[in-house]
Amino acid sequence: MEVVVVPTAEDAAVLVADAYQALLTATPTAVLGLATGSTPLPLYRELIRRHREEGLSFREARGFLLDEYVGLPPGHPESYRQFIRAELERHVDFAPDAIVGPGDAGRDPLAAGPAYEEAIRAAGGIDLQILGIGADGHLAFNMPMSSLSSRTRVKTLTPRTRQDNARFFGGDVDLVPTHCLTQGLATILDSRHAILLGFGRGKAQAVREAVEGPLSARWPASVLQLHPHATIVVDEDAASQLAFVDYYRTTFAGKPAGQGL
Template identity: 80%
Template sequence: MEVVVVESPDEAAGIVADIYTSLLTRRPDAVLGLATGSTPLPVYKELIRRHREEGLSFARARAFLLDEYVGLPVGHPERYREFIRNELEQHVDFTADAILGPGDLDVPPTEAGGAYEEAIGQAGGVDLQILGIGTDGHLAFNMPMSSLASRTRLKTLTPRTRQDNARFFGGDIGQVPTQCLTQGLGTILDSRHAVMLGFGRGKAQAVREAVEGPLSSRWPASVLQMHPHATIVVDEDAASQLSFVDYYRSTYAGKPAGQGL
């Protein structure tokens, strides 16, 4: 696990976009793992800029989403598939059907997990997975006490999660779906490179537990300690509770020239 501490989300966006650029230059047909929410937005904006101004292409790439609500109709503005369409896909050159979410398969929700795992496997696995971290340490919809070996599956959303997400549904918790499909922690561990972003003081405890705490289902993001190639990019506020922050700074500053993340 490599921890990179930056001044701002915009600085993080440039660093993470460099990872995408390097991968897509080496492997134009790379498989990308895409996250939703506000955390990855600066990265997506930088990727769009590089596509428009520098010719970064996604034309041969494929992508898989981390999670999706169950029960929202196709085209609903709060579907995560729509988020990716609006915030990234329509601004770059992904081909039609290059992006797949766990809710896009023509199977019942109870069967979607296995089918999604099969689709990822048939694509050759995820080369680069971007992640955000919740204040309680969750990754995707793997909430505290999720199995560290879990696979893509149907899950019931907790009342707290539905209440937290009600702001996206006009404040009406009754409009928030009660179930979701999510990649599991074990699925995320299968990615070849996982990049987790964390910004703001509200994420500081979760980042500390994920990076320096014990491996525990209480803090699902701690599973990344087991990932063979995990990069954690956090701003100063999110890094404020880390005990080894000086070590992280010095090792990153001392990386050999040309050695990327």
């Protein structure tokens, strides 16, 4: 696991976009794991800028979403499929149907998980997975006490999660779905390179537990300690509780030129 501390989320966006650009230049058919929510937005904006101004192309790439609500109609503005369409897909040159989510794997949510796993395998696996971290250490909808060996599956959303997400549904918690489909923690570990982004002091404890705490289902993001190529990119506030921050700064600054993330 490599930890990279940067001044701002915008600095992180540039650094991670470099990794995208290197991957897509070397492997135009790369398979990308895409996260939703506010955390990756600076990254997506930087990728869009590079597409428009520098010719970065996604036309041969494929994308798989981390998660999706169960029960929202197609095109619902709060679906994660619609989010990625609005924030990234329609601004670059992905081929039609190049991006899919777990909700696209079939009408039966219980069958959709295994079908999504098979779709990822058939695509050759995910080359670069972008992740955000929740303040409680969750990854995707793998909340605290999720199995560290879990695969894509249906999960019941807790009352707290539904209440937290009600702001996206006009403040009405009754409009928030009760279930979701999410990639599992073991599914995430299968990616060839996982990059976790964390910004703000509210993420500091979760970052500390994920990076320096014990491997534990209490902090699902700690599973990345087992990943052979995990990169944790955080701003100063999110890094504020790390005990070995000076070590992380020194080792990153000392990397050979051109090695990248």
